[in-house]
Amino acid sequence: MKRRQFLGCLTAAASSYVLVACGGGGGASTGSATNAAGGTTAVANASTTGTSTASPDGTTVPSATSIVDNGANVWTLSNGYIYKNGVKDPNSYNVIMLLWYGGSVYQENTSKAFYQYTGTTWIACLDPRLGGTSADGTAIPPASYIIDKQNNQYTLSNGYIYKNGVKDPYSYNVSMLLWYGGMIYQEGTGGQFYVKTWMNTWKPCRDPRINLAATAGSFYGINGHYDYPFTPTQVVTALQALGCTTYRVGCINTSTQLSRVVALAKAFQTANMTLFSLLDYGLRDSTGTLFTSESAAYSASYTGAAAIATALAPYGVTMYECGNELTRDPAIILNSATAGTSNADFNNANWPIMRGSIRGMIDGIKSVQPGAKVGVNFCVADIAASDMLWDGFQPDGSGGHPTVRWDITTWHNYQPYGDIFNVGTDGAGPGFNLPSYCKARYGVPFMITEWNASPEQNETFRSTYVTQQLGEFYAARKTQGIQSVMYYELTSGDYTYGIVLDDLTPIQPTYGSFQSFAKSNPDN
Structure with a gap:
């Protein structure tokens, strides 16, 4: 019997993007570096590679003066620029923090955006310390944030929704945010629910947590x-x-x-x-x-x-x-x-x-x-x-x-x-x-x-x-x-x-x- 054409594949779309630049400009020094806390530390040079052990998980610069990764590479920060083994990273600036977490190096810039180093470049991400995708059914309140499967962070303040710190222009008077079934829902102060679609629109709906029991007998x-x-x-x-x-x-x-x-x-x-x-x-x-x-x-x-x-x-x-x-x-x-x-x-x-x-x-x-x-x-x-x-x-x-x-x-x-x-x-x-x-x-x-x-x-x-x-x-x-x-x-x-x-x-x-x-x- 002739039948359907199956869905063979879907075009892959990356959930993150390559960092071109992290912020504004700034100068760099050589030989020594001034960290964000105001202190001066020596910049590690390439000769130290392979001689150090990795930093404790969760180490940040500042307050630490450097991070050592699993490959014994030494990472430092000076005037908003990142240095790896004393060599300035050409694709980042306005950096306020380096983080060593879960075997990866992360940076945070002045706009509070986080990026993860892949070994060749930086990709946008969230602060890894937030814990990854939220548990199904997480709601704000009482939670303070929701992280979706694409690593976006949602927060709620004064009735407005923020996605990765950017205010949603299509929502107000929001009393609750909900993560359910892989979707973001909101409830307005009047009790109406809405669900966010991939068209970046909010569609009216019911509370998805309410069970719907179908009539038995024809399952x-x-x-x-x-x-x-x-x-x-x-x-x-x-x-x-x-x-x-x-x-x-x-x-x-x-x-x-x-x-x-x-x-x-x-x-x-x-x-x-x-x-x-x-x-x-x-x-x-x-x-x-x-x-x-x-x-x-x-x-x-x-x-x-x-x-x-x-x-x-x-x-x-x-x-x-x-x-x-x-x-x-x-x-x-x-x-x-x-x-x-x-x-x-x-x-x-x-x-x-x-x-x-x-x-x-x-x-x-x-x-x-x-x-x-x-x-x-x-x-x-x-x-x-x-x-x-x-x-x-x-x-x-x-x-x-x-x-x-x-x-x-x-x-x-x-x-x-x-x-x-x-x-x-x-x-x-x-x-x-x-x-x-x-x-x-x-x-x-x-x-x-x-x-x-x-x-x-x-x-x-x-x-x-x-x-x-x-x-x-x-x-x-x-x-x-x-x-x-x-x-x-x-x-x-x-x-x-x-x-x-x-x-x-x-x-x-x-x-x-x-x-x-x-x-x-x-x-x-």
Whole structure:
């Protein structure tokens, strides 16, 4: 079966930058040096190299007159300049302190910025004595600072947020700062929470620490297709043997596809199981041509969605997913290797077409079943896409466009995308907890409607991966609102994705790992 293009790699972006200059000018002396405390000390020369032992951890100049590193190099400070074995460092000035800590030499300059020596150059950092990344859940107050995964330091003073000492221009009347799930949150004096995104904006949200417990009964799921070589009864039996209660299957409004999905719906209703219907409408008409406008896409998908809901509603189908990986359509994503955390990842001109198609599916379903639950799915780390739809924004930053509201946030999470609870950003930057972010932003249940290891992995690897992933998903049911996780897929006709073969023979040991986990961890 033809499937997706995996996220192969993300362009690396350094979390620090090379120091070009640390401050202003100043003179240097030779032979002797005046330290910042006002004393005069002899400048070590290269002949001392290799004859000294390293300074005690935490030594500073001042108050010490020199630092000796692990290579027996002697570091001194004079008139704001650094000297290594008596040789002036050409890339630093206005230095007020040298620090030996954890096996590295650091400097602090007059602007209170810290830099670490790498052996060839200096890179920006924080004072290493602050302790590194803050513990998840750290809040100011009572803490005095927060350090994020990129080594930025956040503080709070008189209701204003400071990042590395620079005042945030977009926040005021802040009563609390919070580090949670790899993200920075603030609470205003009025009680409203906001989360800082990678677009350097603050988005309104809920307190991410508040647990969201999803409805039990549909946690274990699996994907299938309307054209499988099985009867509806065989599908039900196969899912029951595996421990699954939810089956995701897609269709559009054609007699061949819809009639088969209706037959599945009847069988699932009788078995008291959940059929989760994917409406497979998108950006193109029946000839494969992009719709010409948002309204044209809306009309086409509205009609199809209403017809599908009309056919399935009598048989107990109450949950629908509107579109499949539309944010990853080549007409929408500009570069498939990007994670989706920036508005600029997406095509501005075609964005309204996608929005129109999704809105049309939602409205078409609701016109028939007002109480039905609708979901919109995303991939990788597409929170810029989900935020833009939710808030009515375009990739160019313009607002005031139609907003999209869903009852279930749905996501696809394959092995190459990374751990969804610590997924990377554009530039493969430090990870964040994606379900936690979505819980805070949208406040609705979360479903992982496709997940699996890479197709080239062997079954031993896949078996271990299944156990590990189900363990993570299961642990987050009652806190991050994860209502269902749907393995991809029941059968792929080979060993790339399926958990059974076309004759329903289990693919071991993956099948056994899934079955055993579901049996040992009830969905209640």
